[in-house]
Each structure stands twice: as C-alpha cells, then as structure tokens.
Amino acid sequence: MSHLSEDVLARARELVGLYPHPRSALIPICHLAQEQDGWLRPEAITEIADMVGLTPAEVLGTASFYDMLHTEPVGRYLVSICTNIACMLRGAYDLLEHAEQRLGVRPGGTTEDGLFTLEDAECLADCGRAPCLQVNHRYFGNVTPEAFDQVIDDLTAGRLDSEVPTHGTLIRVRREGGLRVDGQQIAEERAAMAERRAEAAGGGGGGA
C-alpha cells in the first residue's frame, strides 16, 4: 500500500500531466504531501521520487532548498511572523517576543502539544498591514499582542477552521478544464518548433 492517499496520488498524477517534463511537478507534489502529513516524511519522498523520475536523495536535496518544504515535523499550525524591514519598523520584534512568551517556544520550536510551530519569517508581501503574520499561509494583518492572543485562542478552540485550513498551500486549489498535456503531442509540437526555428535562423540572415 502506498503512503500517500488515493486522493493525493490522483492529484499528483494530474499535476505531472500538466508539465512537459514530470520533474516540474516536484514542488507542487511536495505541497500535496505536506497537506497530508504536515511535513515531508521519508515514505512520501520515496513515492514523490518515483512519480517525477528522480531518486529520493534528489527530491530531498531540492526540497531542502525551500523554506516552505519541511524535512522535519511541524505543528498543526505554522505561525510565521514577518520581521523584515516594514514590519520591524512597526513593532514586529515586540510581537515575536510576545509570541515566544505566549507559546513558550523560540523560532523554529514547536509547542509540546504539537499545535504550534513558531517561525521568524522574511517579507510576506503584506507590508501595508504591518506587523503581519501567516498561520498555515493565511494572512493576519496589523497584529497587536492582544490580537495575537486572540488568534491563538481561536485556533486552539477550532474557531478559525474555515479561515485557516490545515497544511498545504494547494489544499483548496482544484483545476477544472484546460487542455490535457499529452507527451506525444508535446514532442511533436517541440519538433515542429525547432524546425521552424532552424528555418528562421537559416533563412532570415541569422537575425536572432
């Protein structure tokens, strides 16, 4: 039996079919695996490697480059507090300190109950509402210490379940319609283009 669920596998196969080369689906599929497990478990990495035609080490090596792909477990909620310049000017480090105290962990740490992982983040592109944060990559802006406590209370009580889904940035993304990519068709398209390019280069006096 596979580690990744039928649903994740089906969506992963669909992703592979969207690209001229399967490897392009690597990052999107990693997001799907995190939707299921919260992080990239070794079993998931092995199955992803199979799907995109790489070795598990290659998948891990690529994934480890990206901040959003976790090669170690994280809490149910990933709380990312931006401390970059615009947020810093509006009190982000005070907010981070408050968060450390409230959650009892340092950036990178996870609370004992496994609910929260705290993160010191770079600019989240919401600087107009500084200081801001994301929980599982859903925005909260103009966050005061009181507002922070409220968010944590609401999350703990399950009051934000519709605003803040569990992990996976693609969890609510579904593709409907569109041309399906067929490997054969792409190969033909590419060959025809290469031919036309060669013609253009040869016949057009080497303009390009």
Next chain:
Amino acid sequence: MAITEPPKILTSRLAFEDSHRLERYLATGGYQGLRKALAMTPEQVAAEVDAASLLGRGGAGFPAGRKWSMLRKGPIPYLVVNGDESEPATFKDHVLVERDPHQLVEGVVIAAYALQVARAFIYLRGEFALGLERVQGALNEAYAHGALGRDIFGSGFSLDIVVHPGAGAYICGEETALLESLEGKRGFPRIKPPYFPAAIGLYGEPTVVNNVETMSNLPWIISNGAAAFTALGEGRSTGTRLFALAGHVRNPGVYELEMVKTTFRDLIYAPVLGGGILHGRELKALIPGGVSAPWLGPEHLDVPLGQDEVAACDTMLGSGSIVAMDDHTCVVRAAWRITHFFWRESCGQCTPCREGGGWLEKILRRIEGGAGREEDLDLLMDACDNIAPGVSWPPQQTTICVLGPSIPSSIASAIRMFRDEFLLHVKEGACPHG
C-alpha cells in the same frame, strides 16, 4: 505637485467585494481587450505594446515590447509570469493576484497571442495560498467561458495556462532561478549571458518572462490603445504604476498613480495617500524600489516617481515600493535587518555574496548590540567594496546574479547619510534611539 487623477488602469475593480469573480469582471469590461486583440494580427498586438512603452514592473524596468521583439524572430514555446513577489516591502502583485486575477489572466492570454505561445505558466510565491486559489479559480472560469483553452472565442488560437506554486525562496524571483524552480530544481540563478532567458529559457527553449503587474496592464492597453497609455506619464515612464507604501506613514497601502506626475512628498504626505509620518514625526530616510536600492533623504522628497527621474538620484524605482523611516528609527538596525535578509536568502553559489553577506551581517549585529569597534565602519565599507567594487550605483557585477551586489546598497547608504549615528553606537556602545 498636484496629484493627477489618471484613469484606473490596474485598480478599477478593487472597490468591489467580488472583484475576483468572472461575473464582476465581465460587467466591468473584462475580456474586451482580449476580443479586440484576437481580431488583430499577433504582430499588430505586439506593435501596440511596443508603442505603449510599457516598462517591466518587476524591478529592472526593461520595455516589454523590446523584450518580445528580440525573440519574435522565431517561434517561442513558453511565456512565464513572475509572481514571486518577495522583495521586502513590495506588496503590489499580491493585490493584483488576489483581487483581480481575471485581469492578470486576460493579460497573459493577450501576451501569449502576441507571442504565439501555446503554453504559459504563472509562477506564484508559495505563501500566496489565497492567491493560488484565486488565480486557479479565474483560470477555471476562463476555461468555461471560452476565454482560455482550445479555440479561444472562436479565433482558432489555443492556450493553456498552469499556475505553479513556489515554496519559499526569495531568489526564485530572479528570472533564471525562477525557471530552474519551475523545472523542479533548486532556485540557483543561471550564469549569464544570455542576459535574458529569452534565448535559452524553460527546458532550454526560448522563453519570455514578465512580471504580474506588467501583464495586468495589457487588457487596458489593447482596449484603449497605446496612445492613451503614453498620454499618461512622461518620457519613457508611461501609464500608471502601483506604488506600495509602507513603514512609518499613517496610511500604508498600494496606490495607483500616474508615472512621473507624483513625487515622493505627495505619496508620503498627501492626505489621500500616505497621510504623513506617524505620530507627527519627521521623515529621516526613505527606501525606494525595494531593499536592493540605495536610500534617499528628505532632500529628495520632490523627486518625481518616474524611472529615469529616480535613477538620476543614483538609486532606482525598482519594484515600486517605498519605505518611510521616521526620525526615531535606528538606521544601524534597519541596515542590519536588510543585510540579515540578503544573507539568509543568498543561494550560496558565489563567494562574495555567500561569505560577504555573512561578514557584513555579523559586523552590523555587533555594532547594533553595542560591541562595535572603531575600525568596523572601514571594515564594512571594505567588505562592501569586495562584493561590489567601488560601491557605486548601479553596482558592479562580481556574481552570477544581482542579489550579491545589492547587499552594499543599504549599508553604504546608512553610513554615508548617518555616519555619526554609527560612530555613536561604536563609541557609546548604545543607540541614541534606545
């Protein structure tokens, strides 16, 4: 200067709660630009964009029409849209992607038609969870509406668009790193030349890369014509631009303003825009164009917001973001935080960037923490000089991409403008701002 009231090219729908839905889009002129484009030849569409002098909105400001024409000599397989938006203090594409995704999609279809590509990718930073949903939602609606897919609006032109998530890496905004990332690899910028991914792009094939805001301008340009676009702004800086204002202002936010007709002072102080500095304080310095740009002081407030006008002050309009810092700001800390960012986000391929960034970060942290030494200022400038010889603007290139040579910008600016404050940190071991 008086603030002009140009037509809203990019933000006309933002007042609507459902600005992201097809119904609203169609009720407000949506997909009319595309219909018009499809009735023209691809060459005519490209010529219109060229005539509009649409400068790229991603940071470098290269004219979109010129970029396209460099390539249009042969077939182009791919169009890639850069929605990585990770330059600190830049948050305008975020608005476009979440609040008007159809405008972006229409722009991409128009560009794809002009370039005759059959496949386009919209790369969005992975943290845009809602943005990914909204753009995919718009694509789904566009397919169903016939504005995308096979035989668009009966024109015979077909296009597929795939929205692709990043996964948290600033460097993937650099276009060649973005292509590596889209290929499923680490985001390592590629060695130049070629200077544009134009020639050897995605999967080694010709590829056009353009920013989200650049694309979002196209429906209006085609609907209203290049002449209407060039009637706005001045010189090379035509049309409007989204300016993302942040920091110590009363009303931070994204403002669409006519190019060149507005100054930094208008943007920061006008009651309908920034509303002035918070708590009635004074402006100490501002960072134009993203944190890669050298800073400006209050003496530059009357500089117009145009590409060449800002470039004339030895900095850049860049990504269109402006950070205002008030007179209580510790500039050592500000420079440290920006350097900390670059150091953290360096991809590590080039020694000056990887090692230099680390040194600079450490020295700044030492000074900020009150343990700095007199010779540290020279040491900082020395290290800066090693990363970008001469520490001039635009910086000299010693690395594969311009992230590395951007590191000295904030440090050199802060030391040049506020040397005394640095010395005070060193001599007194304390910050005058507490």
